[in-house]
Amino acid sequence: MKIHSLIKLLRLLALTAFPVIAQETEQTPVLIHAERVFDGKTIRTNTSVLVIGGIIAQIDSPEAFKSIKAKVIDLGDATLLPGFIELHAHLGFHHIPADTVLKHGITTIRDVGGPLHQPYGGDGSLRVLTSGPIITAPGGYPIPALGTENIAIAVATEQQARETVRSLIDGGAVMIKVALEPGGEAGAPWTEGHHHAGAKHHKAHPSKKTWPLLPENIVKAIVDEAHKQGRKVTAHLGEAQGAKIALDAGVDEWAHLPCAVIPDALLKKAVQQRVTTITTLDTLSKCPGIVHNAQSLAALGGNLLYGAEIAHPDIPWGIDAQELIAMMHTTDMQPLEVLRSATSKSGRYLNSPLLGTLQPGAPADLIAVKGDPTHDLKILEYPDLVMSGGHCILNNFERSACMP
Ligand SMILES: [Zn+2]
Incomplete structure (x- = not known):
């Protein structure tokens, strides 16, 4: 295929799958070599990645690109990976700077609880998806703590x-979040945490359950309505009663x-x-049940995906290695x-199977x-290097590699 028809095809693919990233992108083909390439599934060696128009055009052995005219970036003894996907954040609500998060390796973030907006970014800025505010019972969590x-x-x-x-x-919600949190779990940041000012009085009675819960019939209506429009429903829950509902x-x-x-x-x-x-294991490190719950879910074959809860005071504004280690x-x-759980598996989960991968058609x-x-x-x-939609955001390699 001629290179300009390849660019056309890729742009078309991009417009269909990622409308936000296809607006203004660099057209010069860029060929990246690195010692190791994690493509979202596995580590490959002797592999190079060709980026055209903000999209991954081809991933192959260096020899396959011999006839391609491209700007070459050789990263040497480095590992190239897809940008990470953070599935539990409160970027908007806590005004976390998106550029800081992007420079620290997260290229897509899902805000679950915060201001509602349409998905945006991905074209040299952090891609942000949101659920908007959390649906809860009148007076239910997080209202006592956060208003x-x-x-x-609140719905009745x-x-x-x-x-x-x-x-x-x-308004743009990519998914719907409900809260099913009676409060009172020992070690939970929402019960005893320092940034949940309104929850302080529960400290004296950690076992006293006071927050009202949405009943099953209302949660069922929420799930039904969301599913009708192809949206998943996530629940904040911390103990058995919420889990059962x-x-x-x-x-x-x-x-x-x-x-x-x-x-x-x-x-x-x-x-x-x-x-x-x-997972959010790092945020919940003081909870008594997380190890048992994580071990049991994993042993049963459950789907555990990476999320660290950016905006929580313990969590860095970017990739949280402690979460991966936990x-x-x-x-x-x-x-x-x-690594898969923070990249390709999360992309698939967000109904964007190319997101979190390095394969033809994926955003760069x-x-x-x-x-x-x-x-x-x-x-x-x-x-040491971050690209969003083919735009160079950060570069600690040689200056010629790319210019932020
Ligand atoms: Zn949260």
Whole structure:
């Protein structure tokens, strides 16, 4: 195929799959060599990546590109990876600077709880998807801790629930979040945490459960309305009562590993119902149940995806290596499996199967680190190269590699 027809085809692909990133992109083909390439699934050597028009055009052995006229970037003893996907963040609500997050290796973020907006970014800026505010019971979590503005919507009837879901989706919600949190779990940041000022009074009575929960019929209405429009529903939950309502109502995802120990029967049911769990192990490191819940879900074959909860005070504004390490230690996942959970598996989960991969047609969201991150996950927190939609965001290699 001639190079200009290849560019045309790629732009068409980009416009269909990633409308945001295809507007103004660099047309000069860029060929990147690195000692190791993690393509979202596996580590490849003797592999180069061709970027055209903000999109991955081809990934192949260096010899395959001999006749291609391109600007060449040779990163040497480095590892090239897809930009990471953070599935649990509160960027908008806590005003975390998007550029800082992008420079630290996250190229796509999902805000679950915060101001509602249409998806944006990906063209040299952080790609941001959101659920908008969290649907909850009147007076339910997170209202006692954080109020309602931009963070919570209370519903009291099935009709209100359905209307709320429709208006959130109209406003750009890529998914819907509900809260099923009675409060009181020991070690939970929402019960005893320093940034949840309103939750302080629960410290004296950690076992006292006071926050009202959405009943099953209302959660069912939310799930039904969301599914009608192709949206998944995630639930904030921390203990068995919330988990039971979420499971009985058909919720698709747990936004955290539950803080309290969850009975095995419920964990089994979650896996049977193909519930996905976002890990947030680092944020919940003081919770007594997370190791048991993570181990059991993993052993049962459950789907655990990376999310660190950016905006939580313990979490860096970028890739959180501690989260990746905790995933390995609690579940026996291998380094490649945790890398997949933060890249290709998350892209597929977001219905964008090219996102989080390096394969033809994928957005050129790339990071590179000097060395081999499968031997040292910590280096991922400080990438040496970041590209978003083919635009160079950060470069610690030779100046000629690319100009931020
Ligand atoms: Zn959260």
